[in-house]
Amino acid sequence: xxxxxxxxxxxxxxxxxxxxxxxxxxxxxxxxxxxxxxxxxxxxxxxxxxxxxxxxxxxxxxxxxxxxxxxxxxxxxxxxxxxxxxxxxxxxxxxxxxxxxxxxxxxxxxxxxxxxxxxxxxxxxxxxxxxxxxxxxxxxxxxxxxxxxxxxxxxxxxxxxxxxxxxxxxxxxxxxxxxxxxxxxxxxxxxxxxxxxxxxxxxxxxxxxxxxxxxxxxxxxxxxxxxxxxxxxxxxxxxxxxxxxxxxxxxxxxxxxxxxxxxxxxxxxxxxxxxxxxxxxxxxxxxxxxxxxxx
Amino acid sequence: xxxxxxxxxxxxxxxxxxxxxxxxxxxxxxxxxxxxxxxxxxxxxxxxxxxxxxxxxxxxxxxxxxxxxxxxxxxxxxxxxxxxxxx
Numbered sequence: 001x002x003x004x005x006x007x008x009x010x011x012x013x014x015x016x017x018x019x020x021x022x023x024x025x026x027x028x029x030x031x032x033x034x035x036x037x038x039x040x041x042x043x044x045x046x047x048x049x050x051x052x053x054x055x056x057x058x059x060x061x062x063x064x065x066x067x068x069x070x071x072x073x074x075x076x077x078x079x080x081x082x083x084x085x086x087x088x089x090x091x092x093x094x095x096x097x098x099x100x101x102x103x104x105x106x107x108x109x110x111x112x113x114x115x116x117x118x119x120x121x122x123x124x125x126x127x128x129x130x131x132x133x134x135x136x137x138x139x140x141x142x143x144x145x146x147x148x149x150x151x152x153x154x155x156x157x158x159x160x161x162x163x164x165x166x167x168x169x170x171x172x173x174x175x176x177x178x179x180x181x182x183x184x185x186x187x188x189x190x191x192x193x194x195x196x197x198x199x200x201x202x203x204x205x206x207x208x209x210x211x212x213x214x215x216x217x218x219x220x221x222x223x224x225x226x227x228x229x230x231x232x233x234x235x236x237x238x239x240x241x242x243x244x245x246x247x248x249x250x251x252x253x254x255x256x257x258x259x260x261x262x263x264x265x266x267x268x269x270x271x272x273x274x275x276x277x278x279x280x281x282x283x284x285x286x287x288x289x290x291x292x293x294x295x
Numbered sequence: 296x297x298x299x300x301x302x303x304x305x306x307x308x309x310x311x312x313x314x315x316x317x318x319x320x321x322x323x324x325x326x327x328x329x330x331x332x333x334x335x336x337x338x339x340x341x342x343x344x345x346x347x348x349x350x351x352x353x354x355x356x357x358x359x360x361x362x363x364x365x366x367x368x369x370x371x372x373x374x375x376x377x378x379x380x381x382x
Contacts, residue, residue, distance in 0.1 A: 094320075098320060132348075134348075137329075137333055137348065
């Protein structure tokens with residue numbers, strides 16, 4: 001009786017995982033070894049041909065590998081590294097500022113966490129107006145404080161920066177919250193005894209605050225890396241991948257191959273699997289290093 | 296308790312650096328709040344006004360409730376036909 005009830009309660013969870021996690025994973029792995037697209041309807045098994053095409057190993061169709069996959073991956077890597085670094089630095093700095101005894105702290109803290117709760121898609125469409133070149137408020141403010149107006153949408157570099165700014169603006173509060181919680185857990189005694197030796201804020205931060213928040217920073221860094229690794233919503237709404245293909249991220253490209261136009265689902269599955277493999281490699285290396293350091 | 300905190304804030308020999316910190320905090324708060332405020336302001340504009348670069352209602356542009364009326368089904372015309380098609 002008791003054992004049977006156990007299986008009844010397990011049933012929904014097992015079905016959920018089988019249906020929505022395991023099945024897509026295995027089916028897309030199968031698709032990635034076929035030339036399936038919605039025109040021919042019958043997937044032909046072609047082995048690792050898709051992967052070879054993308055990486056340009058023994059391919060006749062794409063001699064140097066898939067140049068577009070390479071370009072989007074390059075931009076994606078740039079965005080991931082840049083955005084993660086910026087959010088970590090800004091979030092930590094903000095947390096350090098808010099760790100002081102300032103008036104209206106609670107109100108300002110509540111306002112600063114607001115971007116986290118906005119939907120990225122909505123932010124992208126808001127960004128279309130905010131980054132407008134002739135009348136957008138950002139260009140107007142830039143001109144107001146005596147800087148050059150920037151071509152946010154037309155210029156590839158500008159568009160890439162705009163995507164990064166939006167992402168950083170949205171995710172800095174996340175780093176801020178986590179790091180602030182870690183900072184407030186540091187006992188005051190440590191600072192008091194350290195202040196006997198030094199007056200420099202930098203030395204206090206470097207030798208007390210930073211080591212104490214490092215584990216939290218590590219976790220946040222990994223979450224941010226994974227999050228920006230697969231970013232799609234902000235580029236797709238803010239710039240639509242343009243100008244040209246300058247702001248297409250890797251998952252944007254996989255979506256374009258698989259779900260728009262010719263629907264090359266086999267090829268897109270191979271693209272998607274490559275990013276999964278890359279993510280697994282990165283996170284494994286990362287966890288190994290973090291564990292070696294903090295445990 | 297609160298008064299004590301404020302007295303603490305505006306006295307002592309770190310006044311300048313603390314005012315600097317407060318300034319940074321306030322600026323960051325405004326950066327976080329800015330786009331939301333702009334979105335609220337834009338929600339009171341017609342489609343034609345929405346990209347004219349103005350922010351303050353009544354002073355810079357004539358606000359309209361048409362979007363909100365549409366949103367809550369109180370009448371009003373659809374002034375903005377949803378997002379552009381995804382590429």
